[in-house]
Amino acid sequence: KNEVEQSPQNLTAQEGEFITINCSYSVGISALHWLQQHPGGGIVSLFMLSSGKKKHGRLIATINIQEKHSSLHITASHPRDSAVYICAVSETSGSRLTFGEGTQLTVNP
Amino acid sequence: DADVTQTPRNRITKTGKRIMLECSQTKGHDRMYWYRQDPGLGLRLIYYSFDVKDINKGEISDGYSVSRQAQAKFSLSLESAIPNQTALYFCATSDRGSSGANVLTFGAGSRLTVL
Numbered sequence: 001k002n003e004v005e006q007s008p009q010n011l012t013a014q015e016g017e018f019i020t021i022n023c024s025y026s027v028g029i030s031a032l033h034w035l036q037q038h039p040g041g042g043i044v045s046l047f048m049l050s051s052g053k054k055k056h057g058r059l060i061a062t063i064n065i066q067e068k069h070s071s072l073h074i075t076a077s078h079p080r081d082s083a084v085y086i087c088a089v090s091e092t093s094g095s096r097l098t099f100g101e102g103t104q105l106t107v108n109p
Numbered sequence: 110d111a112d113v114t115q116t117p118r119n120r121i122t123k124t125g126k127r128i129m130l131e132c133s134q135t136k137g138h139d140r141m142y143w144y145r146q147d148p149g150l151g152l153r154l155i156y157y158s159f160d161v162k163d164i165n166k167g168e169i170s171d172g173y174s175v176s177r178q179a180q181a182k183f184s185l186s187l188e189s190a191i192p193n194q195t196a197l198y199f200c201a202t203s204d205r206g207s208s209g210a211n212v213l214t215f216g217a218g219s220r221l222t223v224l
Contacts, residue, residue, distance in 0.1 A: 004151070033213070041197060043215040086151070096167070097213070099151035 003027050006087050006100040013107050019074040021103045023087030026068065033097065034061050034072050035086040043086070046072075077107045112136050115200050115216035123224050128187040130219045132200030138214070140203045141183035143167075143175060145196040146218075152199065158183055190223040197221075 004025045013019055023032070034046040047054050047061040049070075054061050058077075063070040074081055087100040113134045122128055132141065143155040144167075154167030156175040164175060172194060176184045187194055200216040 002151075035213075035215075041218040041220070043199060043201075043218075045213055045215075048212050088152075096154055096157065097152075099153075101149065101151045 002100070003098050004087055004089055004100040006085075006103050008103060009101065010104045011106070013077050013105070015078055015107055015109050017077050017107075019077050019081075019105065019107075021072045021085050021087075021105070023070045023072070023100055024068060025070075025087075025089050025098075027089065027098070028092040029068075029089040030092050031090045032063055032070050033088040033090070034070075035088060037084040037086060037102065039083070046085075074105075079107045079109050082106050111217065112214050113200055113202055113216040115198075115219045117219060118217065119220045121222045121224065122190055124189075124191055126190050126223075128190050128221065130185045130198055130200075130221070132183045132185070132216055134181050134183075134200075134202045134214070136202050136204070136214055137180075138202035138204045139180065141177065142201045142203070142213075143173075143183070143185045144199045144201065145169065146199060147196050155185065155198075187221075190221075192223045195221060195223045 007022045031048050031050045033048050035043050036046050037043045049063050058075045060073040084102040084104050086102045088097045116131045139160050142157045144152040146152050153169050155173050158164050158177045161177050174186045198219045201213045203213045
C-alpha cells in the first residue's frame with residue numbers, strides 16, 4: 001500500500017464543472033503539498049498546507065489532519081486546467097517528501 | 110531566467126556511457142534534490158543535499174552519484190547508464206517554511222533515454 005494515495009487516477013470533465021481530487025496518506029506529516037504538472041513536464045507548487053483550507057483563484061485545497069485526507073477543488077474548470085495534479089506529504093519523521101502517483105485531469109471545451 | 114535550471118533538457122545516450130545532469134538555482138535555497146519520474150509511479154528521490162557539505166542518499170540511489178559544487182549547483186551523474194534509467198529527472202530546491210516543512214521549486218526536467 002502506498003503511503004500517499006490519490007483518487008481518481010484519471011478524470012475527464014467538461015468546461016465549467018466543479019472538480020475534486022482526493023489524497024489520503026498513512027504517515028504522520030508536517031505538511032501536505034499539491035503540485036501541478038503540465039504536459040510539457042514542468043512541475044509547479046500550488047499549495048502547501050498543514051491545516052484547514054487555502055484558496056488561490058479558482059483552486060481550493062483542504063486538509064483534515066485527523067482523517068489524514070486532503071482535497072483539491074477546482075471551480076469553473078477550464079481546458080487550461082488540464083494537467084497532472086500531484087499530492088505529496090512532508091513526513092514528520094524526516095525532511096523528505098513522499099509523492100502520490102498523480103491524477104491526470106482533462107477538461108474538455 | 111528560471112529559478113531552477115536543468116541541463117540538458119533532453120538527452121539520448123547508449124548503455125554504458127557516463128552521463129551528467131546539471132542543476133543550478135538562483136533561489137538562494139540551501140536544500141537541493143534530484144528526483145526521477147517514471148510513468149505510473151510517483152516522483153522518487155535519488156539524492157538530496159541540505160548544504161554544500163551534506164549529501165544524502167534517497168530511496169533509489171543505486172547507479173547514481175551526485176556532486177554539490179556550490180550552494181547553487183547540484184549535479185547528478187550516471188557512471189554507466191543502463192536502459193532502466195530512462196526516465197524524466199527533476200531537480201528541486203527548498204527552503205524551510207515556518208511550519209518546518211519545505212516549499213519546493215522544481216526545474217523543468219531532463220528527459221533521459223538510454224538505448
